[in-house]
Amino acid sequence: MTKLKKFLLSAALSAGVAATGAAQAQDRVFFGIATGGTGGTYYPLGGMLAQVISNNAELEGKKLSATAETGNASVANAGLLGRGSIESAFVAADILDAAYHGRNQFEGKAITNLRALGALYPETVQLVAQPGLETFADLAEHTVSSGSPGSGQWQLLGDLLAAHGMSRDDIGEDYSSFSQSAEKLKDGNLDASLITAGSPTASITELANGHDINIIPLSGAPIAKLQETQPYYASAVLPAGTYNGVDHDVNTIAVRAIWATHADLPEDIAYAVTKALYENTETLGKVHVKGKEISVETALQSVSIPLHPGAERYFREKGIIE
Known part of the structure; x- marks a missing residue:
């Protein structure tokens, strides 16, 4: 076969492959x-x-x-x-x-x-905290992660603070992601993190397997007040054993x-x-x-x-x- 014929055959084959790829893409x-x-x-x-x-x-x-x-x-x-x-x-x-x-x-x-x-x-609202922080009021003067400003998490934390008679000035607010919050909690560089996700949540599971945590309940009159303005938040229960070391049911809220x-x-x-x-x-x-x-x-x-x-x-x- 001459060099010219080889070249023409190669070009034809390449064109055919390209045409087939284009047809498949279409x-x-x-x-x-x-x-x-x-x-x-x-x-x-x-x-x-x-x-x-x-x-x-x-x-x-x-x-x-x-x-x-x-x-x-x-x-x-x-x-x-x-x-x-x-x-x-x-x-x-x-x-x-x-x-x-x-x-x-x-x-x-x-x-x-x-x-x-x-x-x-349903996505469960999980307020993950260091041991010793038992109630929402305990968060005063502690660092709390709410996710990026303007996010749903950020909005919810503001609503929760208001429902409990508090404001963002009462806490040290952190804007880390779920995974970053888990790492900071593990290292002791964060006191609590608000995480809304389907439970069990991978980042919390990993954290709880190597670090003591507490899930702060979200219930009572302040939450009933929140639900009046945010009807999408339904009462929910995080079952005992969802995470290592959390051996009791936790009353909280959830949104679909x-x-x-x-x-x-x-x-x-x-x-x-x-x-x-x-x-x-x-x-x-x-x-x-x-x-x-x-x-x-x-x-x-x-x-x-x-x-x-x-x-x-x-x-x-x-x-x-x-």
């Missing part, structure tokens, strides 16, 4: 899921949900490939959806409601293109996590991913205990914003919506 639809930090519950569940979608979602003539991405949790995730920067995200119900209606930290900045795909599981998207997501994709989730919840339950609490029967609990039409179609098929 037949593949990518779908992102914004979660949270690696120390929380959003991230592991989001990773398994991405696998469930990739393995089970059906689109006519196309392959749906989902990926989970770490994120800065609810407030940041709502912003990503508002900008259309990602296809879906996990957002706490109270933050999703505030974002859509322009309340609290979203005042004057309503994100009206938000749409719900369905409810997930919602899987959200934006109005521009195509209806067939919204339908396919919603169906993939709620018809494969057993798989999610194998990854995290909170996965067992996701069901189609509770898929509309705490959903206060419009459903995406694709998700609505699925729930009508299942008889959840008449």
Whole structure:
């Protein structure tokens, strides 16, 4: 074979491979899921949900490939959806409601293109503290982590302080992430951290396995006062034994996590991913205990914003919506 023929054959083969790759890319639809930090519950569940979608979602003539991405949790995730920067995200119900209606930290900045795909599981508010700190009032003049300013955690800590007749001036506020807070608690550089996540939470489990901790209860008249203004916070119990050394039930509060998207997501994709989730919840339950609490029967609990039409179609098929 002459050098010219070899060159032409090689070029033809390269062009063929490139054309095949381009055709495959055109037949593949990518779908992102914004979660949270690696120390929380959003991230592991989001990773398994991405696998469930990739393995089970059906689109006519196309392959749906989902990926989970770490994120800065609810407030940041709502912003990503508002900008259309990602296809879906996990957002706490109270933050999703505030974002859509322009309340609290979203005042004057309503994100009206938000749409719900369905409810997930209750996120437990866990006030993790050094031994010796037993009540919320004990936090006065101690360092407390609330997450980044403007976040859902930050907002909640302010609400809890107000409900207990305190202010941010009464504590030393720290803005660390879940994982960073756990490390600081371990090293004695932090007194307490407010963490809202599905329990057991990986970062707290790791901390409790090598360090004595206390979970401060959130109950009584101050919490009843908070629930009057924040009805998304339901009373909850963190069972004894959830974490090493915590051998008693802890009364606290919880808010449901919602899987959200934006109005521009195509209806067939919204339908396919919603169906993939709620018809494969057993798989999610194998990854995290909170996965067992996701069901189609509770898929509309705490959903206060419009459903995406694709998700609505699925729930009508299942008889959840008449």
